[in-house]
Amino acid sequence: MGLGLITQAEGRHITVMFPANGEVRLYAAQEAPLARYLLQEGQQGKHAEGWTFIIEELSEAAGIVTYHGTREDTQETVTVPEPQLSYQIDxxxxxxxxxxxxxxxLDMYQLRCEANQHLAAYQNSEVAGLLGVRTHLLPHQLYIAKTVADRYHPRVLLADEVGLGKTIEAGMIIKRRLMTDRSSRVLIVVPESLMHQWLIELRRRLALSFTLFDEERCEQASEDTGNPFLTEQHIIVSSDFIKEPKWQSALSDADFDLLVIDEAHHLQPDADEFAQVKALCKSIPGLLLLTATPEQEGSEGHFLRLQLLDPDRFNDYEAFLTEQEHYKELAEQAESITDNEKLDELLDKYGTGRVMFRNRRADIGGFPERRFHPIELPELTPEEGMPWWMDDPRVDWLINHIKENRNTKALLICKTAEQVLDLSEALRVLAGVQAATFHEGMTLTERDRSAAFFASEEDGSPVLLCSEIGSEGRNFQFVSQLILFDLPTNPDLLEQRIGRLDRIGQQNTIDIYLPYTSGSSESILLPWYEQGMNAFRQCNAIGRKLYDAFGTFIEAALQKRQPLSDDIIQQTQELSDAWRELNKQGHDKLQAMNACRPEQAERIIGHIETDSDVDTVADFMLAFWDRFGVNNEVLDENRWFIRASEHMRIPGLPGLPEDGITVTFDRVTALNFEDVDFLSWDHPMVQAALELLSADDFxxxxxxxxxxxxxxxxxxxxxxxxxxxxxxxxxxxxxxxxxxxxxxxxxxxxxxxxxxxxxxxxxxxxxxxxxxxxxxxxxxxxxxxxxxxxxxxxxxxxxxxxxxxxxxxxxxxxxxxxxxxxxxxxxxxxxxxxxxxxxxxxxxxxxxxxxxxxxxxxxxxxxxxxxxx
Known part of the structure; x- marks a missing residue:
């Protein structure tokens, strides 16, 4: 960063400007990692104009050091006050x-030389930032991550189908951009229910540290600085928080260079707050929008969200629709191109090639079978004055199902938090079952505890009762039974529900249960979903378009409590088949070409496997721990327990807690043991070791x-x-x-x-x-x-x-x-x-x-x- 100048020292903070790269940083006064730059006699100094001199004498007056010496190129005697030193210091x-x-x-010198070699190799790596991701090396994820991360100012929509790992893709993009200095300040916006999950996933899978900001945190930070968002580099806020007018200007002025918005389909163009979101998107050069269902709120809403990414490209909705009609011809043209540069050029010219990445499960493969079990139950009339669940046959069926499947956990999703609370009470009163619950009325901590209670194998709950928020973001691959207590009218929402289980990492066949009563809304929707579009047994990418075509009939049937006509079901099936075939030949094919190039993806994986150099990083860190006083205990051939000793050469090491931590250098071990830190050249602890040995005196x-x-x-x-x-x-x-x-x-x-x-x-x-x-x-x-x-x-x-x-x-x-x-x-x-x-x-x-x-x-x-x- 070059030489820094302290520009302000107030209260608990110090502001430092680094003219060499234009950055301004805020440090805590008591913990600022700063030292005065002071040269000694015999050393070489460098003037701001670029010439160098050898120092012969130093003097100091009014706190300013002045260097006296001889200019090397002209041999003149020079006097240089320290403010005139070059910021680009040698x-x-x-x-x-x-x-x-x-x-x-000798051993410390050798370790320093190794560190410099490793640091240079890391900076030269084509996959720096992608080496230490705690995931399987999946081609589609790595292709998107590197392609997007390497853009100067990426503005893209990550729209992989449910379960393909958009969060991991976004995390890898963030990690690579941070590790290669393409980004430094990142703002992540997610639904409140997912804030902790994002925080944990980024830490566990990518060794990235973020800070949660809410109203209370901002109020506290505002006491010390004018803009609370300048107190941290990497921040997570809720989707509702960014709509608050109180913090709009502070967010826009915080100099974030990358904005990530999860569940982007919730951005409603007709909402009053959309203008505020639009202004924030415009103020930040890098933008990632994430959604598995980009057209969940209709194609016009999808188009308006694309405008957030590129308002010049997407400025005419009718032209956008017309362009989509010609995707089949464009796909045929693209298929005939073998040159990657020419294919890039074609996809750049047309469609959403520059801004949208959407992988489909059919192209990725390896997903489990879905089995659907509709269970029709007799309709009963509830007694007056009694809770609805006392006489609801679905509740009786649920209790029997839990008893018959004692060793198998189930996820139940229904529409509202009120239903969740009622079902929880019903299971407690009628069956003595303590159910885990998950709904919007719970705090983030309560949701996390409930999810942990459900996940526990020994004494955990056999069922997790979720309101609709359970169909977004949370991953439950360890569950193979999904119970739909009702059906949403939006097909994309149904797909999101199923996607909580049917996703990468699921090892079992998924059983989907729908208990329903005759004459209910579910009995009306079921034939449309099952016979019309086969929505339960396969991924349903065209569901929203079908709703746009038949929504009027659906709503009318539900309002009148009448079944849909056979003609509507038949039309839905015919249109579903036609659109799937059209997409397969055109739109889907184009998106598949753009979202993952197999040859390039395999090259990326090859670079990761080579540059990870597991044995070398392990040898280096073991030597580092030994030289710097970090105790390490061998647990097995791939795991070590490390902790600080009384003889540490430095006060602390990033990523090393006081009570120690278990680490591994092996990816497979890291995937098998979630409580083990995965150390790679990307990891903060390894980076700290490289920096200590290359930049400090050791x-x-x-x-x-x-x-x-x-x-x-x-x-x-x-x-x-x-x-x-x-x-x-x-x-x-x-x-x-x-x-x-x-x-x-x-x-x-x-x-x-x-x-x-x-x-x-x-x-x-x-x-x-x-x-x-x-x-x-x-x-x-x-x-x-x-x-x-x-x-x-x-x-x-x-x-x-x-x-x-x-x-x-x-x-x-x-x-x-x-x-x-x-x-x-x-x-x-x-x-x-x-x-x-x-x-x-x-x-x-x-x-x-x-x-x-x-x-x-x-x-x-x-x-x-x-x-x-």
């Missing part, structure tokens, strides 16, 4: 410690002895490690083009370079431990000659840096210019390409090229080796 911790006569153990200087009879005793060598980094505003995602570069130089005492002739590994085989007292004596003796060699080596390092930066600049220009040319050509035929998108691309290119003009060259490690045979 950090040389190794040289500072060498001059101070400090040295570390292991930066080392003096060691070697035994080599082929060279004279007393001969000494100098091994230097330089790194090149480019600092730019986070929104430019500089790491994509400018990952950390490493250079190793090996010099003998005369300055002869031996880097290509003698590897680090060969030296390590000959090097051995040297006690601290002897190391300091040698360092004191050789400090002057070593410093002279270092000054000469810096010229070689700068030449290497110039070549590296030139290659980076060529890559930036070539890649972004090609993308710019593609977008400008596409803009001529498709209004989906906005002028702002093109201007943002031009700005990114200019900013990145400007940043590479001031790269940072740092001497990060020094080792002196003295031959003693």
């Amino acid at each position: 950090n040389n911790p190794a040289l500072t410690r060498l001059l101070a006569g400090q040295a570390d153990r 292991g930066s200087t080392c003096v060691t002895q070697m035994k080599n009879t082929a060279i004279p005793a007393g001969s000494w060598f100098l091994e230097l490690d330089f790194t090149n980094t480019v600092t730019a505003p986070a929104k430019t995602a500089a790491q994509e083009f400018c990952p950390q570069g490493n250079l190793r130089l090996l010099l003998d005492s005369q300055g002869l370079e031996l880097s290509d002739k003698v590897s680090r590994e060969l030296l390590d085989q000959q090097a051995s431990f040297l006690d601290k007292k002897t190391a300091r004596q040698i360092l004191k003796q050789l400090r002057g000659p070593a410093q002279d060699l270092i000054h000469g080596a810096q010229d070689k390092a700068r030449s290497w840096q110039e070549r590296l930066v030139k290659a980076q600049q060529e890559k930036i220009s070539e890649t972004l210019q090609r993308e710019l040319k593609r977008l400008e050509a596409l803009k001529d035929v498709n209004p989906s390409v906005r002028e702002s998108e093109i201007e943002a691309l031009k700005e990114r290119q200019a900013t990145l090229l400007a940043a590479t003009e001031q790269p940072q060259l740092s001497l990060t490690a020094i080792r002196i080796l003295v031959n003693n045979h």
Whole structure:
């Protein structure tokens, strides 16, 4: 991030501006990870204008340090106050410690060098951020995650059918964007009932930490700062919260760069709050909308939600409908294309290719069979003054079903919370069954406890009674029985109910039960659902369209309590078959092509399997724990229990609680044991280890002895490690083009370079431990000659840096210019390409090229080796 300037210090917070990348960060005053940047005599300084100087003397007045020294290019005497230092600083911790006569153990130096190699490899990885996801490596999820995450400002609708893992896809997109600096501030908006689930899923599956914000949290944060949302980087709020006018301006001004909205079909274009949601979507450059049923509220509502993503592309509803009629011809054209770039171009020009991803279960495969059990019961007239459930035959059937299936758990969904409470009371009074409940009247904590009570194998409830909110978001793959206590009139809502069980991870056949009485609403809807569209036994993607066609007849039949005519059922079946075939030939085929390219997906999986490098990350972390005082106990061949010891070199480690934690480096083990943390190069603990060893002083200087009879005793060598980094505003995602570069130089005492002739590994085989007292004596003796060699080596390092930066600049220009040319050509035929998108691309290119003009060259490690045979 370069050098920072403290701009404000008030109360419990410190505000720091980092001019190198334009970021402003707020730190807690008592815990701010900040240290004053102070150079010493003999070190190299860098002026804001780009020239360098060697410091000969320091002075201080009024709290400002002034450096006196000699400018390196002109040999002039210069005086530089510290505010005139370049923000793009060359950090040389190794040289500072060498001059101070400090040295570390050989093993710490070796670990530091490993960390720099691993960090560079990680930044060069094409799948950074996707390595540590605690899921099976599913092609459709990984293709979407990488494709969307790698866009500059993604604005897409994730609309995979129920059960295909949209939450995981969104989480992977967030993770990759955060790990590659494409995003830094993320706002997630979900129904209140799902806030805790999102929080837990992001932590457990992706090792991402988010904070829940509600009215109380915002009021508290407002006491310390003007905008409460600036106090955290990653925030989850409820869908209702963002509609509150009180917090609208604060949300829009909080500089979020990625907005995620789950269950997006609830965004009602005709609602008063829609304008507020629309304004928030417009103010944040990245936007992910999630819904399994994009047309649940009708095709016009779907179109208006697409407008949130791209108002220029979707500006004419009638044209949108007309375009959909030609998808079959377009699909046939797309099928004949074998070149990926040409296929991208075709899908970009037409349809929703640029903004919508929808995988279908039929294309993914591997889902269980659905069995449907309609159970007709005699209708009874309830006695006056008695609760309805006393005489409802469905309740008797439910009690008998629970008794007959004691070892099998069941999920029951009905319309309202009132029904849930009544059924819970009925089971308690009539059968002594303590049922778990889940409805909108419960707090988030109560819902989580109830879900846990239901999931418990030993003493858990045999049934979970849910209101309609149970049909969204919550996953119950461990259940194979679904009881529908009533039927919704919306087919998409029915599909969502079934999707709580029928989803990725379900291992059993799903049994769907519908107890109903003759003459009830269910008896009217059942033939339409079962005979008309086969909605219970297969995924029903065209259900909403069928409701739009026959909804008037449905509502009339329900109002009159009369069955639907055979003619309506027949028409529904014919239209259902026709639309499914039309979609199969056109719309579905196009979406399948866009939502997952098998060859590319397999390449992504291959990169993940290679770059995960499980043995290497395990060896590195075991060595790290040993050097830094973290106790680790082997539980089995794939699991370790780690906890802090009294001899920690650092106060704490991210992700390591005081009472310890069980970890694994193996994906299969992580999937089998949910209470085990899955460590990969993506994990915060591993990233913290890499950062400590590459950016801090640990292991930066080392003096060691070697035994080599082929060279004279007393001969000494100098091994230097330089790194090149480019600092730019986070929104430019500089790491994509400018990952950390490493250079190793090996010099003998005369300055002869031996880097290509003698590897680090060969030296390590000959090097051995040297006690601290002897190391300091040698360092004191050789400090002057070593410093002279270092000054000469810096010229070689700068030449290497110039070549590296030139290659980076060529890559930036070539890649972004090609993308710019593609977008400008596409803009001529498709209004989906906005002028702002093109201007943002031009700005990114200019900013990145400007940043590479001031790269940072740092001497990060020094080792002196003295031959003693």
